[in-house]
Amino acid sequence: MTATYTFDVFASLDGFGAATANWSGYWGKQGPELLDHRLAVYRAEQRMVFGANTYRAFAQLLASSTEDSDVRDPWVTRMRNLPATVVSSTLDGPLDWPDATVVKGDAVDVVARLKEESEVPLRSHGSLSLNRALMAAGLVDRVQVTLFPVITGQTGADPVFQGAEDFDLELLETRTFDGRTQELVYRPTLHG
Numbered sequence: 713m714t715a716t717y718t719f720d721v722f723a724s725l726d727g728f729g730a731a732t733a734n735w736s737g738y739w740g741k742q743g744p745e746l747l748d749h750r751l752a753v754y755r756a757e758q759r760m761v762f763g764a765n766t767y768r769a770f771a772q773l774l775a776s777s778t779e780d781s782d783v784r785d786p787w788v789t790r791m792r793n794l795p796a797t798v799v800s801s802t803l804d805g806p807l808d809w810p811d812a813t814v815v816k817g818d819a820v821d822v823v824a825r826l827k828e829e830s831e832v833p834l835r836s837h838g839s840l841s842l843n844r845a846l847m848a849a850g851l852v853d854r855v856q857v858t859l860f861p862v863i864t865g866q867t868g869a870d871p872v873f874q875g876a877e878d879f880d881l882e883l884l885e886t887r888t889f890d891g892r893t894q895e896l897v898y899r900p901t902l903h904g
Contacts, residue, residue, distance in 0.1 A: 713761050714826050714827040714828055715759075715828075715830040715832065715881060716826060716833045716834065716853045716854065717761075717823065717832070717833070717835075717836070717846070717851055717852050717854070718833065718834070718835045718836070718852075718853065718854040718856050719836055719843040719846070719847065719852045719854070719855050720753075720835055720837045720838075720858075721837070721838060721840070721843070721856070721857055721858070721872055722856070722857075722858045722860065723838065723857055723858070723859055723860070723872050724739060724859075724860055724862045724863060724864045724868060725859060725861065725862060725863050725873055726728055726791040726830070726844055726863050726864060726865060726868060727868075727869070727872050728744070728864050728868030728869060728870060728872065729838070729840060729869070729870035729872045730869045730870045731862075731864040731867045731868050731869055732867045732869055732870075733793070733858040733866075733867040735862075735867065737783065737862075738860060739862045740861045741855065741860045741861060741862065741890075741892060742785075742878055742890075742893075743889060743890025743891075743892070744890065745873075745889040745890045746784055746858070746889035746890055746893050747786070747787065749762075749788040749887070749889060749895070750785070751785075751786050751790060752792070753787070754787045754790040754791050755790065756777060756833070757794075757798065757832045757834055757843045758766035758832050758833045758835050759792050759794065759795045759797060759826070759830055759833075759835070759837065760791060760795070760796040760797070760834075760837070761796070761797050761798075761799065761802070761823060761826065761832050761833055761834050761835070761836040761839070761842075762796060762797070762798045762799070762836060762837075762842075763798070763799055763819070763837050763839040763841065763842035764798060764799070764800035764801075764802055765802050765839075766801075766805070766811070766837075766839040766842070767796075767798045767800070767807070767812070767840075768836040768893055769810050769838075770811065771807070772782060772787075772895040774792065775801075775808070783877055784831065786807075790796055791837065792809060792870060792875055793808065793811070794811070794814040795812075795813075795840070796809055796811060796813070797812070797813055797815050797822070798812055798813070798815070799815055799816075799817070799819045799822050799823070799824060799838075799842060800814055800815075800816065802893045807903060810880070812829050819842050819846065820846065820849040821843055821852065823851050824849070824851060824897070827851060838893075839873060840870060843877055844873070844875060844876045844877075847877065847879065848876070848877045848902070850902065852900055853899065854893065854897055854898070854899060855881070855885065855897070855898045855899075855900050856894050856896075856897045857872075857895070857896045857897075857898070858894070859893065859894040859895070859896060860893055860894060861869075862894060863876045866899060876904040877902055877903075878899040878904075879901060879902060879903055880900070880902075880903050881898035881899070881900055881901075882898060882901070883896065883897075883898055884897045884899055885897040
């Protein structure tokens with residue numbers, strides 16, 4: 713039996729994973745229901761999977777943050793304390809992450825092996841290019857999109873699915889948090 717792999721990503725309504733200018737974390741739309749749900753999702757035993765760029769971004773954000781920062785929300789602290797695999801050809805260990813291992817090699821091969829060997833589910837938050845490649849290889853079982861009620865047409869950065877293959881999506885779950893933020897969980901299948 714193979715481990716389930718979830719691509720967990722935040723996005724604006726127009727499909728951007730981040731924004732420049734004066735937007736804050738969560739585009740300023742986080743609320744208690746969303747934050748409680750995120751902590752509940754990350755309480756479960758699981759292994760995180762990151763690409764090198766996302767690992768670097770998280771490590772830098774955490775290192776430069778204060779105790780009151782959104783970056784230190786309880787679910788993020790929990791995520792940082794889960795075992796993690798960082799797929800990279802440029803990083804060497806040890807990493808500034810409590811239980812992270814760098815694995816060199818092709819991400820598709822690394823994650824295919826992890827899915828076979830892991831006794832816990834796998835989850836990746838962010839790591840857009842890594843997860844687009846894994847989706848194309850059929851290794852992503854669930855795409856969990858947290859959709860924030862903003863349009864960032866002028867300041868959007870990191871288009872989540874830009875350059876991805878075409879996929880049909882089967883809706884598995886949907887939730888609304890704080891009366892405004894949607895979580896959509898899909899099973900992706902290559903369209904063809």
